Every structure is written in C-alpha cells, then in structure tokens.
Amino acid sequence: xxxxxxxxxxxxxxxxxxxxxxxxxxxxxxxxxxxxxxxxxxxxxxxxxxxxxxxxxxxxxxxxxxxxxxxxxxxxxxxxxxxxxxxxxxxxxxxxxxxxxxxxxxxxxxxxxxxxxxxxxxxxxxxxxxxxxxxxxxxxxxxxxxxxxxxxxxxxxxxxxxxxxxxxxxxxxxxxxxxxxxxxxxxxxxxxxxxxxxxxxxxxxxxxxxxxxxxxxxxxxxxxxxxxxxxxxxxxxxxxxxxxxxxxxxxxxxxxxxxxxxxxxxxxxxxxxxxxxxxxxxxxxxxxxxxxxxxxxxxxxxxxxxxxxxxxxxxxxxxxxxxxxxxxxxxxxxxxxxxxxxxxxxxxxxxxxxxxxxxxxxxxxxxxxxxxxxxxxxxxxxxxxxxxxxxxxxxxx
Numbered sequence: 001x002x003x004x005x006x007x008x009x010x011x012x013x014x015x016x017x018x019x020x021x022x023x024x025x026x027x028x029x030x031x032x033x034x035x036x037x038x039x040x041x042x043x044x045x046x047x048x049x050x051x052x053x054x055x056x057x058x059x060x061x062x063x064x065x066x067x068x069x070x071x072x073x074x075x076x077x078x079x080x081x082x083x084x085x086x087x088x089x090x091x092x093x094x095x096x097x098x099x100x101x102x103x104x105x106x107x108x109x110x111x112x113x114x115x116x117x118x119x120x121x122x123x124x125x126x127x128x129x130x131x132x133x134x135x136x137x138x139x140x141x142x143x144x145x146x147x148x149x150x151x152x153x154x155x156x157x158x159x160x161x162x163x164x165x166x167x168x169x170x171x172x173x174x175x176x177x178x179x180x181x182x183x184x185x186x187x188x189x190x191x192x193x194x195x196x197x198x199x200x201x202x203x204x205x206x207x208x209x210x211x212x213x214x215x216x217x218x219x220x221x222x223x224x225x226x227x228x229x230x231x232x233x234x235x236x237x238x239x240x241x242x243x244x245x246x247x248x249x250x251x252x253x254x255x256x257x258x259x260x261x262x263x264x265x266x267x268x269x270x271x272x273x274x275x276x277x278x279x280x281x282x283x284x285x286x287x288x289x290x291x292x293x294x295x296x297x298x299x300x301x302x303x304x305x306x307x308x309x310x311x312x313x314x315x316x317x318x319x320x321x322x323x324x325x326x327x328x329x330x331x332x333x334x335x336x337x338x339x340x341x342x343x344x345x346x347x348x349x350x351x352x353x354x355x356x357x358x359x360x361x362x363x364x365x366x367x368x369x370x371x372x373x374x375x376x377x378x379x380x381x382x383x384x385x386x387x388x389x390x391x392x393x394x395x396x397x
Contacts, residue, residue, distance in 0.1 A: 004037050006396070009112045009131075011103070011122035012044040013094050015068060017055040020266075021231065022311045026138075026207055026384075027118045028059075033385045035063035041110065043102055043125075045071040045094065067106070069099045088167035089160075090141070094121040114395065120175060127178035132395045135179040136205065139308030140192040142168045147305035147328070148236075157235070173197035180395055185309040186332030192307070203391055206332060208381035209314045216320035216372055217294040223364070225260045226252070226354060227296035227321070229289050229312050232265035232272050236306060243302045243347070245275050251351035253279075256358055264292055293319035297364060298357045302350055303329030314379050317341070317371035322364045324353045334378060340371045 016028040034040050042059065046052045046068045056066045071094075080092035087095065103125045106112075115126040115133045123135055145168055149161035173196040176182045183205035184190050190202045228244060230237035241263055252259055261280045263272070268284050276282045286292070293299070299316040303325055309332035316323050317333070317340070324342045335341040342357065344350035357364040377383075 006038045006113045006392070007110055008034060008038050008040045009103070009106065009110070009115045009126065010034070010040055010042045010064075010118065011116065011125055012042065012118045013121040015044045015046045015048075015052060015055055015059075016042075017058050022207065022308075023119065025311060027136075029208060029381050029384065030118075030136075030388060031059070031064055032062045033381075033388065040064040041067070041106060041112075043067045043069065043099065043106065045069050045096075045099065047071045047073055067102055069096060069102060071096065084167075088141075088164050088171050090121055090164070091124065091171065095124055100125055114392065117179075120172065123175050123178070127175065133179045133181075134391065134395065135176060135182045137176070137182050137193075138185050138189075140172070140184065140189040141307075142172050142196060143189065143192040144305075144307040147307065151239075151305035169196065173200075176200040181391055183391065186307075188331045189307055203394075205387050205391065206379060206384065207309050207311055207314060208379050208384035209311070209318050209375065211318055211376055211380045214290060214293070214315045214318035216368070221295070222361070223295060223297040223321075225262050225296045226358075227262050227264065227292055227299050227316075228301065229264045229292070229299070229316075232263070232268035232284070236303075237265065238269065238272060240302050241272055241275070244300060245280060247347040248300070248302060248351045248354070249280075251348060252354050252358075255355045259358065262292065262296065264289055289315070290319060293321045296321060298322040298324055298354060300350065300354055301325040301329050302344075302347070307331075309333065314375055317368075318375040318379070320368035320372045322357050322367040323371065324350055324357065326350070333374075335371070335374060338367075340367065340374050342367065 010031060012027050014023050016024040019025055019028050031040060031042060042064050052068055059066045076093050083092035083095055112131050115129055115131055116136060117123045117126055118136045120137050120141060126133055145161050145165035149158050149165055152158040152161060176197055177200060181201050181203055183203050185206050193202055228241060249261055262283060264283050264286055266285050268282055273282055293316050299321050301313060306328060310329055313323055326345060327343060330341055330343060337343045342353035344353050
C-alpha cells in the first residue's frame with residue numbers, strides 16, 4: 001500500500017464516468033483506489049450534452065473532489081488550429097486556458113504533493129509544477145501514429161496521421177522529461193519510448209479488468225458463433241470488422257458454411273449496418289457484453305497497427321472465451337501461443353485458427369480455461385492497484 005494521505009491532483013481529458021471505453025475505465029478504477037488512501041482532486045474535461053452533475057455525484061462517491069471544464073468539440077477544433085504550429089493535433093485540441101486557470105487556481109489553494117496527468121493530452125497543465133509528477137501516458141503515441149499511417153489505405157487518413165506522427169516525434173520525447181515517472185501499459189510501448197528518449201523514467205502499469213464480473217459461465221455449456229466486440233464508430237474497429245467480413249469469414253465458410261458472426265458494439269455507422277445478413281448479426285449498444293463472451297465459441301480480433309493494450313481481449317479471456325488475434329493485438333498480455341491464445345498474421349492464418357477452435361471443442365475449452373487463469377494472475381484490478389502503490393512509493397521515497 002502506498003504511504004497514506006498524500007494530496008494528489010489528477011487530470012483527465014475525458015470525464016471517467018460513465019465507464020465506457022479504456023480512456024474512462026482505467027482512470028475510474030485508479031481514482032477509486034487512490035480515494036481510499038489519499039486526498040484526491042480531479043480536474044476533467046466534459047464533452048457531453050446532458051447535465052454532468054449525476055456523473056459528478058457518482059465520482060464523488062469515490063471520496064474525491066471533482067472539477068469539470070466543459071469542452072465544446074466544434075470550438076475546441078477551431079481554437080486548436082493556431083496551436084498546430086506548436087502542438088500535435090491531439091494536444092492542441094485539448095489545450096484550454098479555462099482548464100489551465102482551474103489547475104492554477106487549485107494549485108494556489110492546495111499544497112499538492114503529487115500530480116498525475118492521465119494521457120499526454122493533459123501533460124501541459126502541470127509540466128512546470130514543482131511537486132512530484134506522474135504521466136500515465138498509457139501508450140507511445142509516436143508508435144501508434146506510425147503504425148496507423150503505415151496501415152491506412154485512405155489517402156486523407158494517411159496524410160493526417162503522417163503529419164501527426166512527425167509532430168509527435170518532436171513533442172513526445174520532450175514532454176516526458178517534465179515528469180518524474182512515465183507509465184505505459186506494455187513493454188513494447190516502453191521500448192518505443194526509449195528509442196526516442198532513453199533517459200526518462202519509465203514504468204509498466206498495465207490495465208485491469210473486473211474478474212468478478214467478467215468470468216466464465218457458471219454452467220459448462222456449448223459455445224457457438226464468432227464474436228467481435230468494439231466501439232463501432234471508431235475507425236480502427238471499422239477496419240477490423242470489414243477485414244473479418246470481406247477477407248476472413250469467406251475462408252472460414254469454405255470449411256464451416258453455417259457459421260454465424262456476431263458484431264457487438266456501440267454506434268455502428270451505416271457502412272457497418274449494411275454488412276448484416278442472415279449469417280452476420282450487427283447488435284448495437286448492448287447493456288452488457290458478458291452474456292456474449294460467455295456463449296460465443298471465440299473472439300476474433302484481427303488487429304493491425306496501433307499501440308497500447310486491448311482491454312476487450314482482457315475481458316474476453318477473463319470470461320474464458322478463446323481469442324484469435326495478431327501479434328499487435330495481444331501485446332501487453334503475457335500470453336503464450338497455443339496455450340492462452342491463437343495468433344495469426346494474415347487472413348488465411350486467422351481463418352485457419354478460427355476453424356480449429358470451431359471444430360475442436362476440447363482444444364477451445366483448454367485455451368479458454370488457460371486464458372482465464374492468466375488474466376486472474378496478471379490483469380485483475382488488485383494487481384494494478386499494487387503496481388500503482390509501488391510507483392507512488394517510489395516517487396515519494
């Protein structure tokens with residue numbers, strides 16, 4: 001446990017409630033833990049249209065103080081334009097004088113001992129402060145944008161992401177120097193950061209999952225169907241779905257013509273909705289994905305590019321749902337191929353591994369059980385809390 005009763009300032013670019021997406025999930029749980037042992041003040045942007053007071057009330061139940069700065073996406077985009085000469089787009093978009101003024105006001109009122117910036121998007125606000133500072137960077141943004149522009153087939157996307165990559169090549173290695181400790185979710189991200197700045201102090205702080213909610217079904221029932229889960233209005237997930245439907249599923253159907261594909265996720269665009277057939281089911285905005293993770297034969301995740309860790313894979317594995325993915329999809333999870341997960345690097349390999357799990361139920365059960373045990377040992381929130389406490393103790397001492 002970290003030394004108790006420290007005054008901590010915690011900054012996030014998105015209000016960590018409701019708990020939707022990895023950029024809210026992790027800060028919510030970290031705040032939940034820190035609020036039990038420290039005096040925590042949260043400053044966060046809020047981009048929603050509904051009154052956020054209900055969300056603030058829920059966060060205050062974590063025994064933290066909450067200050068929100070409303071962010072209008074249109075105004076933020078416009079005001080970011082003159083800042084692009086200095087900042088990458090993702091930094092310029094989230095840079096606000098109102099946010100900075102609130103941080104300065106709180107720093108003048110409170111004698112904070114530790115400042116935590118969650119994501120690089122909030123790093124600017126405390127980079128010059130004299131208290132101890134942690135940047136929970138999560139992933140290497142240079143690596144993310146490099147892989148994104150290399151994988152993009154859309155010329156506009158490729159040009160934008162290449163420009164962002166070049167800006168981040170300058171910005172990211174510099175900003176980490178302003179922090180005592182920089183945490184990332186995978187060793188791959190740490191290695192990528194070290195290439196551009198070998199002197200910063202990096203630590204591994206992986207992501208967790210609720211192992212009591214995401215668990216195997218109580219009854220040992222037959223699993224059927226191929227599953228994909230993800231936010232369907234996110235560009236990377238759209239590409240994965242289209243890859244499954246256009247390149248992987250046809251190969252699988254040559255072996256198993258009757259196989260069913262279930263695509264679960266929020267806000268599917270029309271290009272995804274149009275993919276629905278009698279064998280391809282688009283199911284939007286489900287309240288809980290656990291019933292699907294407990295009943296499907298496997299989770300198919302043809303991830304290419306990007307950085308960081310895939311929370312949905314952690315959740316699938318915690319439910320004992322066998323996973324077929326790629327080397328970048330499984331990064332950050334210490335899984336062994338053919339023991340905890342099946343890995344492919346092409347549509348043919350991914351299809352072959354999927355067919356193997358669909359046909360060999362005992363092997364699929366073996367993979368799913370091993371995956372569950374791995375997550376229990378490495379990716380529970382309790383494990384993340386312990387790692388957080390060690391980092392804070394290191395910072396203090």
